[in-house]
Amino acid sequence: MAARIVAAFGEATLTLIDAEPARLREIPGIGPVRAQRIAAAWVEQCHIREVMAALQAFGLSTSLAVRIYKQFGEASGRILSQAPYRLAREVWGIGFKTADTIARSVGIAPDAPERLQAGVLHALSAAADLVVDLVTQRLPARYGFGPGDVQVLAPMHRGEAGVGALNLRLQERLNPGQEGMPEARAGGRVYRQGDRVLQLRNNYELQIFNGDLGTVQRIDPIAQELTLALDDGREVHYPFANLFALTHAYAISVHKAQGAEFPGVVIPLLTSHAVMLGRTLLYTGLACARQLVVFVGQPRALRLAVRDWRRDPRHTALEGLLLNTLRFTWPDVTIACGGAASDADALAWNGLLGDPLAGEE
Numbered sequence: 001m002a003a004r005i006v007a008a009f010g011e012a013t014l015t016l017i018d019a020e021p022a023r024l025r026e027i028p029g030i031g032p033v034r035a036q037r038i039a040a041a042w043v044e045q046c047h048i049r050e051v052m053a054a055l056q057a058f059g060l061s062t063s064l065a066v067r068i069y070k071q072f073g074e075a076s077g078r079i080l081s082q083a084p085y086r087l088a089r090e091v092w093g094i095g096f097k098t099a100d101t102i103a104r105s106v107g108i109a110p111d112a113p114e115r116l117q118a119g120v121l122h123a124l125s126a127a128a129d130l131v132v133d134l135v136t137q138r139l140p141a142r143y144g145f146g147p148g149d150v151q152v153l154a155p156m157h158r159g160e161a162g163v164g165a166l167n168l169r170l171q172e173r174l175n176p177g178q179e180g181m182p183e184a185r186a187g188g189r190v191y192r193q194g195d196r197v198l199q200l201r202n203n204y205e206l207q208i209f210n211g212d213l214g215t216v217q218r219i220d221p222i223a224q225e226l227t228l229a230l231d232d233g234r235e236v237h238y239p240f241a242n243l244f245a246l247t248h249a250y251a252i253s254v255h256k257a258q259g260a261e262f263p264g265v266v267i268p269l270l271t272s273h274a275v276m277l278g279r280t281l282l283y284t285g286l287a288c289a290r291q292l293v294v295f296v297g298q299p300r301a302l303r304l305a306v307r308d309w310r311r312d313p314r315h316t317a318l319e320g321l322l323l324n325t326l327r328f329t330w331p332d333v334t335i336a337c338g339g340a341a342s343d344a345d346a347l348a349w350n351g352l353l354g355d356p357l358a359g360e361e
Contacts, residue, residue: 047074054080058102067091081106085118096122120272124160127268127297131166134266134294135250136173143264143292147174148196148215151262152251153285155273161297163251166268170250171195182219184226186243191226193219198249198256208236211256213249254281257288265289269297269305277305 008027024035052065054077071091072079079086080102088099096118108115135150152170157163175194177183184191191197199212214230226238238246254267254276267285269277282305286293295302320326 044069047076050077058098058105060098064091064093067093083114084108085114088118088122121160123298124270124272127270128161128166128169130296131161131251131266131268132169132173134296135170139264139266139292139294145264147194149262150264150266151249151257151260151288152266152268153254153257153288154251154268155254155276155281157253159272161268161270161272163253166251167248171248174250182221184219184221184240184243186240186246189243189248191216191219191243191246191248193217196249197228198247198252199245200247201245203242203245206236206238206242207234208238211260213252213260254285258284260288261290262288263290264292264294266294266296269295269301271298271301271304273301274304275310277301277309278311279305279308281305 024030024038030038048066048069052062055065055068068079068087068091069076084102084106085096085099087094087102088096099118100115103112103115104110131152135152139145139150152166154161154163154166159165171190171192175192177190177192181193193216195216197214197216199208199210199214202209208228208230212230212232214228214236216226217229217235218227220227224240226240226243228236228238230236265285265288317326
Protein backbone atom coordinates (compact mmCIF):
# COMPACT_ATOMS: atom_id res chain seq x y z
CA MET A 1 0.00 0.00 0.00
CA ALA A 2 2.78 2.44 0.89
CA ALA A 3 4.54 1.69 -2.38
CA ARG A 4 1.37 2.49 -4.33
CA ILE A 5 0.94 5.82 -2.51
CA VAL A 6 4.55 6.84 -3.20
CA ALA A 7 4.26 5.70 -6.82
CA ALA A 8 1.18 7.88 -7.27
CA PHE A 9 2.37 11.06 -5.54
CA GLY A 10 6.17 10.83 -5.60
CA GLU A 11 8.08 13.41 -3.56
CA ALA A 12 4.84 15.24 -2.76
CA THR A 13 3.49 12.26 -0.74
CA LEU A 14 4.18 13.61 2.75
CA THR A 15 3.00 17.12 1.88
CA LEU A 16 -0.19 15.69 0.43
CA ILE A 17 -0.90 13.54 3.52
CA ASP A 18 -0.41 16.65 5.66
CA ALA A 19 -2.48 19.06 3.57
CA GLU A 20 -4.87 16.99 1.47
CA PRO A 21 -5.37 13.55 3.06
CA ALA A 22 -8.64 13.09 1.15
CA ARG A 23 -6.63 12.64 -2.06
CA LEU A 24 -5.42 9.28 -0.76
CA ARG A 25 -8.76 7.98 -1.99
CA GLU A 26 -7.41 8.34 -5.51
CA ILE A 27 -5.37 5.19 -4.85
CA PRO A 28 -7.26 1.98 -5.68
CA GLY A 29 -8.15 0.10 -2.51
CA ILE A 30 -8.17 3.20 -0.24
CA GLY A 31 -11.61 4.29 0.81
CA PRO A 32 -12.70 7.15 3.13
CA VAL A 33 -12.10 5.19 6.36
CA ARG A 34 -8.65 3.92 5.40
CA ALA A 35 -7.61 7.37 4.17
CA GLN A 36 -8.63 8.86 7.48
CA ARG A 37 -6.68 6.23 9.41
CA ILE A 38 -3.54 6.80 7.32
CA ALA A 39 -3.76 10.56 7.87
CA ALA A 40 -4.32 10.16 11.63
CA ALA A 41 -1.36 7.77 11.96
CA TRP A 42 0.83 10.25 10.07
CA VAL A 43 -0.20 13.12 12.36
CA GLU A 44 0.56 10.98 15.42
CA GLN A 45 4.01 10.10 14.08
CA CYS A 46 4.72 13.79 13.44
CA HIS A 47 3.89 14.64 17.04
CA ILE A 48 6.00 11.77 18.34
CA ARG A 49 8.93 13.05 16.27
CA GLU A 50 8.46 16.52 17.77
CA VAL A 51 8.48 15.10 21.30
CA MET A 52 11.52 12.95 20.54
CA ALA A 53 13.36 15.96 19.16
CA ALA A 54 12.55 17.90 22.32
CA LEU A 55 13.78 15.02 24.51
CA GLN A 56 17.08 14.50 22.68
CA ALA A 57 18.74 17.19 24.75
CA PHE A 58 17.82 15.28 27.94
CA GLY A 59 19.21 11.93 26.79
CA LEU A 60 15.86 10.13 27.11
CA SER A 61 14.97 7.07 25.10
CA THR A 62 12.57 6.72 22.20
CA SER A 63 10.30 4.47 24.28
CA LEU A 64 9.86 7.24 26.88
CA ALA A 65 8.99 9.70 24.12
CA VAL A 66 6.27 7.34 22.90
CA ARG A 67 4.89 6.97 26.46
CA ILE A 68 4.82 10.73 26.91
CA TYR A 69 2.93 11.19 23.68
CA LYS A 70 0.42 8.45 24.51
CA GLN A 71 -0.25 10.14 27.86
CA PHE A 72 -0.47 13.76 26.76
CA GLY A 73 -1.02 13.66 23.00
CA GLU A 74 -0.66 16.99 21.23
CA ALA A 75 -0.08 18.72 24.59
CA SER A 76 3.23 16.85 25.08
CA GLY A 77 5.44 19.78 24.06
CA ARG A 78 3.58 22.18 26.33
CA ILE A 79 3.85 19.75 29.27
CA LEU A 80 7.60 19.41 28.73
CA SER A 81 8.17 23.16 28.78
CA GLN A 82 5.57 24.30 31.31
CA ALA A 83 4.76 21.42 33.67
CA PRO A 84 7.57 18.84 33.49
CA TYR A 85 6.90 17.48 36.99
CA ARG A 86 3.68 15.98 35.68
CA LEU A 87 5.90 13.48 33.88
CA ALA A 88 6.97 11.98 37.21
CA ARG A 89 3.38 11.65 38.40
CA GLU A 90 1.70 10.47 35.22
CA VAL A 91 4.23 8.65 33.00
CA TRP A 92 5.47 5.23 34.08
CA GLY A 93 9.26 5.03 33.95
CA ILE A 94 9.92 8.73 34.62
CA GLY A 95 10.82 9.66 38.17
CA PHE A 96 11.49 12.88 40.03
CA LYS A 97 15.16 13.09 39.02
CA THR A 98 14.41 12.91 35.29
CA ALA A 99 11.55 15.38 35.57
CA ASP A 100 13.75 17.69 37.65
CA THR A 101 16.49 17.63 35.00
CA ILE A 102 13.97 18.67 32.36
CA ALA A 103 12.54 21.35 34.66
CA ARG A 104 15.93 22.94 35.26
CA SER A 105 16.66 22.86 31.54
CA VAL A 106 13.51 24.83 30.77
CA GLY A 107 14.24 27.39 33.48
CA ILE A 108 12.05 26.38 36.42
CA ALA A 109 13.55 27.82 39.61
CA PRO A 110 14.93 25.52 42.35
CA ASP A 111 12.51 27.06 44.87
CA ALA A 112 9.47 26.98 42.59
CA PRO A 113 6.35 25.71 44.42
CA GLU A 114 5.77 23.00 41.84
CA ARG A 115 9.30 21.67 42.39
CA LEU A 116 8.86 21.61 46.17
CA GLN A 117 5.55 19.80 45.80
CA ALA A 118 7.06 17.27 43.42
CA GLY A 119 9.98 16.71 45.81
CA VAL A 120 7.63 16.01 48.71
CA LEU A 121 5.62 13.56 46.62
CA HIS A 122 8.87 11.88 45.57
CA ALA A 123 9.98 11.50 49.20
CA LEU A 124 6.59 10.06 50.16
CA SER A 125 6.64 7.63 47.27
CA ALA A 126 10.21 6.56 48.03
CA ALA A 127 9.32 5.92 51.68
CA ALA A 128 6.24 3.92 50.66
CA ASP A 129 8.31 1.85 48.23
CA LEU A 130 10.85 1.09 50.97
CA VAL A 131 8.12 0.09 53.43
CA VAL A 132 6.67 -2.34 50.89
CA ASP A 133 10.11 -3.75 50.08
CA LEU A 134 10.92 -4.27 53.78
CA VAL A 135 7.64 -6.04 54.49
CA THR A 136 7.56 -8.24 51.40
CA GLN A 137 11.26 -8.98 50.82
CA ARG A 138 14.00 -7.82 53.15
CA LEU A 139 12.69 -8.58 56.65
CA PRO A 140 11.25 -12.03 55.82
CA ALA A 141 14.50 -12.97 54.06
CA ARG A 142 16.74 -11.66 56.87
CA TYR A 143 14.76 -12.69 59.96
CA GLY A 144 12.49 -15.48 58.73
CA PHE A 145 9.22 -13.65 59.36
CA GLY A 146 6.15 -15.42 57.99
CA PRO A 147 2.89 -14.05 56.54
CA GLY A 148 1.33 -11.52 58.91
CA ASP A 149 4.39 -11.33 61.18
CA VAL A 150 5.46 -7.86 60.02
CA GLN A 151 2.89 -5.15 60.70
CA VAL A 152 3.03 -1.66 59.21
CA LEU A 153 1.93 1.09 61.63
CA ALA A 154 1.36 4.48 59.99
CA PRO A 155 0.78 7.75 61.84
CA MET A 156 -1.93 8.87 59.39
CA HIS A 157 -4.52 7.40 57.03
CA ARG A 158 -4.05 9.81 54.13
CA GLY A 159 -1.12 10.37 51.80
CA GLU A 160 1.26 8.22 49.80
CA ALA A 161 2.70 6.75 53.01
CA GLY A 162 -0.63 6.59 54.81
CA VAL A 163 -2.69 3.56 55.81
CA GLY A 164 -4.92 3.58 52.72
CA ALA A 165 -2.21 3.79 50.05
CA LEU A 166 0.08 1.31 51.83
CA ASN A 167 -2.70 -1.24 52.12
CA LEU A 168 -3.28 -1.09 48.36
CA ARG A 169 0.44 -1.55 47.61
CA LEU A 170 0.95 -4.32 50.14
CA GLN A 171 -2.11 -6.28 49.07
CA GLU A 172 -0.96 -6.08 45.45
CA ARG A 173 2.47 -7.47 46.39
CA LEU A 174 1.47 -9.99 49.06
CA ASN A 175 -1.93 -11.17 47.85
CA PRO A 176 -2.64 -10.24 44.22
CA GLY A 177 -5.82 -11.37 42.49
CA GLN A 178 -5.81 -14.79 40.85
CA GLU A 179 -8.01 -15.96 38.03
CA GLY A 180 -10.78 -18.26 39.25
CA MET A 181 -10.41 -17.29 42.92
CA PRO A 182 -13.51 -15.71 44.56
CA GLU A 183 -13.37 -12.12 45.77
CA ALA A 184 -15.66 -9.89 47.79
CA ARG A 185 -15.99 -6.18 47.02
CA ALA A 186 -17.28 -3.42 49.25
CA GLY A 187 -16.49 0.24 49.88
CA GLY A 188 -13.95 0.38 47.06
CA ARG A 189 -11.96 -2.52 48.58
CA VAL A 190 -11.38 -6.02 47.27
CA TYR A 191 -11.14 -8.86 49.78
CA ARG A 192 -9.33 -12.09 48.91
CA GLN A 193 -8.53 -15.30 50.71
CA GLY A 194 -5.41 -14.65 52.79
CA ASP A 195 -6.02 -10.91 53.27
CA ARG A 196 -5.20 -9.37 56.64
CA VAL A 197 -8.25 -7.48 57.96
CA LEU A 198 -9.29 -5.18 60.80
CA GLN A 199 -12.73 -4.69 62.34
CA LEU A 200 -13.70 -1.00 62.67
CA ARG A 201 -16.71 -1.13 65.02
CA ASN A 202 -18.33 -3.37 67.60
CA ASN A 203 -20.75 -6.02 66.33
CA TYR A 204 -22.27 -7.86 69.28
CA GLU A 205 -24.31 -10.15 67.06
CA LEU A 206 -21.19 -11.51 65.35
CA GLN A 207 -19.09 -11.14 68.50
CA ILE A 208 -16.40 -9.19 66.66
CA PHE A 209 -15.22 -5.89 68.05
CA ASN A 210 -13.46 -2.66 67.13
CA GLY A 211 -9.74 -3.36 66.73
CA ASP A 212 -10.02 -7.13 66.22
CA LEU A 213 -7.45 -8.36 63.69
CA GLY A 214 -7.62 -11.48 61.57
CA THR A 215 -7.15 -13.21 58.22
CA VAL A 216 -9.68 -14.10 55.55
CA GLN A 217 -9.79 -17.91 55.46
CA ARG A 218 -12.53 -18.47 52.89
CA ILE A 219 -14.89 -16.53 50.65
CA ASP A 220 -18.28 -18.08 49.85
CA PRO A 221 -20.00 -16.12 47.05
CA ILE A 222 -23.11 -18.32 47.31
CA ALA A 223 -23.59 -17.84 51.05
CA GLN A 224 -22.38 -14.24 50.64
CA GLU A 225 -19.99 -14.42 53.55
CA LEU A 226 -16.32 -14.47 54.52
CA THR A 227 -14.84 -16.81 57.09
CA LEU A 228 -12.41 -14.86 59.27
CA ALA A 229 -9.75 -16.46 61.47
CA LEU A 230 -9.20 -13.87 64.20
CA ASP A 231 -5.80 -13.54 65.83
CA ASP A 232 -7.29 -14.52 69.21
CA GLY A 233 -8.26 -17.95 67.82
CA ARG A 234 -11.95 -17.36 67.14
CA GLU A 235 -13.63 -17.99 63.78
CA VAL A 236 -16.30 -15.60 62.51
CA HIS A 237 -18.68 -16.07 59.59
CA TYR A 238 -18.83 -12.53 58.27
CA PRO A 239 -21.71 -11.54 55.91
CA PHE A 240 -20.90 -9.46 52.82
CA ALA A 241 -23.57 -7.02 54.05
CA ASN A 242 -21.32 -6.11 57.01
CA LEU A 243 -18.17 -5.44 54.99
CA PHE A 244 -18.63 -1.69 55.49
CA ALA A 245 -17.21 -2.26 58.99
CA LEU A 246 -14.13 -4.15 57.78
CA THR A 247 -10.89 -2.89 56.24
CA HIS A 248 -7.51 -4.24 55.19
CA ALA A 249 -4.86 -4.54 57.87
CA TYR A 250 -1.55 -4.93 56.05
CA ALA A 251 -1.10 -1.38 57.37
CA ILE A 252 -3.05 0.09 60.28
CA SER A 253 -2.80 3.32 62.23
CA VAL A 254 -0.65 3.51 65.35
CA HIS A 255 -3.80 4.46 67.23
CA LYS A 256 -5.61 1.25 66.18
CA ALA A 257 -2.59 -0.84 67.18
CA GLN A 258 -2.68 0.15 70.85
CA GLY A 259 -2.50 -2.96 73.01
CA ALA A 260 -1.58 -5.29 70.13
CA GLU A 261 1.77 -7.03 69.61
CA PHE A 262 3.52 -8.22 66.46
CA PRO A 263 6.86 -9.97 65.89
CA GLY A 264 8.03 -7.14 63.61
CA VAL A 265 6.84 -3.58 63.09
CA VAL A 266 7.62 -1.06 60.34
CA ILE A 267 6.72 2.59 60.99
CA PRO A 268 6.94 5.27 58.26
CA LEU A 269 7.84 8.66 59.75
CA LEU A 270 7.74 11.75 57.51
CA THR A 271 7.47 15.46 58.15
CA SER A 272 4.13 15.36 56.35
CA HIS A 273 2.95 13.45 59.45
CA ALA A 274 4.02 16.37 61.67
CA VAL A 275 0.57 17.00 63.10
CA MET A 276 0.63 13.49 64.63
CA LEU A 277 4.28 13.20 65.64
CA GLY A 278 5.07 12.92 69.33
CA ARG A 279 6.58 10.70 72.00
CA THR A 280 3.25 9.00 72.68
CA LEU A 281 3.06 7.86 69.06
CA LEU A 282 6.66 6.60 69.16
CA TYR A 283 6.14 4.74 72.42
CA THR A 284 2.90 3.15 71.23
CA GLY A 285 4.54 1.95 68.02
CA LEU A 286 7.63 0.63 69.80
CA ALA A 287 5.54 -1.18 72.40
CA CYS A 288 3.77 -3.13 69.65
CA ALA A 289 7.00 -4.83 68.50
CA ARG A 290 8.10 -8.05 70.22
CA GLN A 291 11.33 -8.59 68.27
CA LEU A 292 12.06 -5.82 65.79
CA VAL A 293 10.96 -2.31 64.86
CA VAL A 294 12.12 -0.35 61.80
CA PHE A 295 11.51 3.35 61.25
CA VAL A 296 11.41 4.45 57.60
CA GLY A 297 11.52 8.07 56.46
CA GLN A 298 13.15 11.32 57.42
CA PRO A 299 15.46 11.85 60.44
CA ARG A 300 13.87 15.26 60.99
CA ALA A 301 10.47 13.61 61.46
CA LEU A 302 11.95 11.33 64.14
CA ARG A 303 13.51 14.35 65.88
CA LEU A 304 10.15 16.13 65.89
CA ALA A 305 8.52 13.11 67.50
CA VAL A 306 11.25 12.74 70.15
CA ARG A 307 11.04 16.46 70.98
CA ASP A 308 7.26 16.07 71.39
CA TRP A 309 7.07 19.37 69.58
CA ARG A 310 3.29 19.75 69.65
CA ARG A 311 2.68 18.79 73.27
CA ASP A 312 1.22 21.60 75.38
CA PRO A 313 2.88 22.07 78.79
CA ARG A 314 0.98 20.53 81.69
CA HIS A 315 0.45 22.70 84.76
CA THR A 316 -0.14 20.64 87.91
CA ALA A 317 0.22 21.10 91.65
CA LEU A 318 1.67 17.62 92.20
CA GLU A 319 5.24 18.75 92.90
CA GLY A 320 4.10 21.34 95.43
CA LEU A 321 1.87 18.86 97.21
CA LEU A 322 4.69 16.30 97.44
CA LEU A 323 7.21 18.85 98.71
CA ASN A 324 4.70 20.63 100.95
CA THR A 325 5.56 23.93 99.32
CA LEU A 326 2.15 24.59 97.79
CA ARG A 327 0.53 27.83 98.96
CA PHE A 328 -3.06 28.61 98.00
CA THR A 329 -6.31 30.09 99.33
CA TRP A 330 -9.79 28.66 98.94
CA PRO A 331 -12.44 30.64 97.04
CA ASP A 332 -14.88 32.80 98.95
CA VAL A 333 -17.63 30.29 99.72
CA THR A 334 -20.15 32.99 100.55
CA ILE A 335 -19.79 34.55 97.09
CA ALA A 336 -19.58 31.22 95.30
CA CYS A 337 -22.77 29.94 96.94
CA GLY A 338 -24.64 33.17 96.35
CA GLY A 339 -25.19 34.08 99.99
CA ALA A 340 -24.16 33.42 103.58
CA ALA A 341 -22.76 30.02 104.34
CA SER A 342 -21.72 28.25 107.51
CA ASP A 343 -18.34 26.62 108.08
CA ALA A 344 -19.99 23.23 107.61
CA ASP A 345 -21.44 24.36 104.27
CA ALA A 346 -18.01 25.51 103.19
CA LEU A 347 -16.49 22.14 104.02
CA ALA A 348 -19.23 20.33 102.10
CA TRP A 349 -18.89 22.68 99.15
CA ASN A 350 -15.19 22.29 98.56
CA GLY A 351 -15.26 18.57 99.40
CA LEU A 352 -11.57 18.52 100.24
CA LEU A 353 -11.37 19.01 104.00
CA GLY A 354 -12.49 16.91 106.93
CA ASP A 355 -11.71 13.45 108.16
CA PRO A 356 -11.55 11.05 105.19
CA LEU A 357 -12.23 8.13 107.55
CA ALA A 358 -15.24 9.70 109.23
CA GLY A 359 -18.12 7.25 109.55
CA GLU A 360 -15.90 4.16 109.15
CA GLU A 361 -15.39 1.64 111.96
